[in-house]
Structure formats: C-alpha cells, structure tokens
Amino acid sequence: MPQDVRVKICGLTAPGQVLAAAEAGARYVGFVFFPKSPRHLEVGIAAELAAATPMGIAKVALTVNASDDELDRIVDTVPLDMLQLHGKESPERVAEVKERYGLPVMKALGVAEEGDLAQIDLYSDVADQLLIDAKPPKNAELPGGLGLAFDWRLLAGRKYWRRPWMLAGGLTPDNVGEAIRMTGARQVDVSSGVESSPGVKDAELIRRFIEAASA
Numbered sequence: 001m002p003q004d005v006r007v008k009i010c011g012l013t014a015p016g017q018v019l020a021a022a023e024a025g026a027r028y029v030g031f032v033f034f035p036k037s038p039r040h041l042e043v044g045i046a047a048e049l050a051a052a053t054p055m056g057i058a059k060v061a062l063t064v065n066a067s068d069d070e071l072d073r074i075v076d077t078v079p080l081d082m083l084q085l086h087g088k089e090s091p092e093r094v095a096e097v098k099e100r101y102g103l104p105v106m107k108a109l110g111v112a113e114e115g116d117l118a119q120i121d122l123y124s125d126v127a128d129q130l131l132i133d134a135k136p137p138k139n140a141e142l143p144g145g146l147g148l149a150f151d152w153r154l155l156a157g158r159k160y161w162r163r164p165w166m167l168a169g170g171l172t173p174d175n176v177g178e179a180i181r182m183t184g185a186r187q188v189d190v191s192s193g194v195e196s197s198p199g200v201k202d203a204e205l206i207r208r209f210i211e212a213a214s215a
C-alpha cells in the first residue's frame with residue numbers, strides 16, 4: 001500500500017498480530033523486552049515473531065535501561081533491524097550500544113512541556129532516530145505504552161529535527177490524522193491505541209489506524 005507516513009506498531013505478542021500489521025501496511029514492528037509490561041516477550045517467542053515478519057518491515061527491539069548481558073541475549077537470538085532504547089539511557093550509552101551491536105538505535109524521549117524538547121538536540125548527535133513520546137507520570141509502572149498523549153502543539157512548526165523522528169503517545173485511529181496535521185510527523189508509533197486489551201493487538205484497529213495515518 002503506498003503511504004507517505006510510516007507506521008510502527010509496537011508491542012506485538014503473537015504471529016497473527018504481526019501478519020495483521022504487515023497486511024495493513026506497517027513499516028516497523030516493535031517487540032517489547034520489559035518484564036513488567038503486558039507486552040513483554042521471552043527471546044524465543046520474539047525470534048518466532050521476527051521469523052513471521054515479512055521482508056521489508058523493520059523489526060525493532062524495545063528495551064529499558066538494559067545491560068549488555070540483556071542486550072546480548074536479545075541480539076544473539078532475535079534477528080533485528082533496530083534497537084529502541086526506552087529508559088534513561090544517556091547519550092554516551094546510546095553511542096556505546098550503537099557501536100557494540102552495529103544496529104541503528106532509536107532513542108525514546110518523553111515530552112510533557114517545552115523544556116523537554118532540549119533533549120532532542122542532545123540525542124540527535126548519537127541516535128539514528130528519535131521517538132518523541134509522552135513523558136510517563138512519576139509513579140507509572142511502565143515508561144511507555146500507557147496510551148497517554150502530550151500537547152502536540154509543542155511540536156507544531158518544528159518538524160525539521162536533525163534526525164528522522166516518530167511521534168508516539170496516546171495515538172488512536174481517531175486522533176492520528178489530527179496529530180500528524182499538527183506536528184508534521186512523517187512517522188508514527190502506536191501500541192495501546194490498537195489493542196482490544198493490554199498486550200492484545202486488534203487487526204481491525206491496526207487497519208483503521210494505518211488507513212487514518214495514510215489519509
């Protein structure tokens with residue numbers, strides 16, 4: 001399906017969900033490695049999902065402040081195209097991970113207010129891509145995948161960052177068109193907005209999301 005806006009479906013947990021994302025036109029699929037998450041995958045399952053992913057769709061492993069040992073286990077078992085660092089990894093750690101695994105790295109950055117945008121420049125020197133997500137509340141169990149949006153007006157008129165970036169946080173089939181219009185995003189990421197329950201992606205919601213993002 002031709003589309004200008006690239007969509008990442010994050011937190012897939014079963015081969016049928018991967019196929020639904022592929023059939024709908026997703027350009028990235030995300031596998032979550034964070035035990036507290038309802039989307040967490042053991043590496044063996046993630047390897048099966050990666051094998052079920054058609055060629056041309058980027059397979060992204062999402063980790064949170066992972067150690068080298070944890071990343072080694074993931075990278076050694078799961079064929080991947082990108083690593084997404086979704087914790088408090090410093091720019092130095094991002095550079096280290098890029099160097100160690102030879103994979104492109106996407107750094108997730110939480111935004112709640114104007115001041116949070118300064119980190120975008122800081123990480124633009126080292127990350128291959130940036131994922132601009134809603135900042136999680138202080139007491140949140142998870143650092144992402146919360147269905148929380150931030151004020152998209154913060155990004156209005158600022159679409160030319162030095163690195164490719166993705167908009168994330170609280171996107172749904174009903175609001176993704178407006179989010180793209182307001183921010184100028186050329187890539188979007190969604191997790192809970194296309195789920196029927198936590199960790200269970202819904203094929204029809206995925207289809208509707210990608211259709212709305214591409215319209």
Ligand SMILES: O=C(O)c1ccccc1NCC(=O)[C@H](O)[C@H](O)COP(=O)(O)O
Pocket residue numbers: 010011030032034037038039040062064086133142143144145146147148168169170171189190191192193
């Ligand atoms: O999705 C998770 O469970 C998760 C766990 C730990 C860290 C990050 C996580 N998700 C991050 C993502 O990439 C989500 O797609 C992004 O935060 C948007 O989530 P949502 O608001 O639910 O669409």
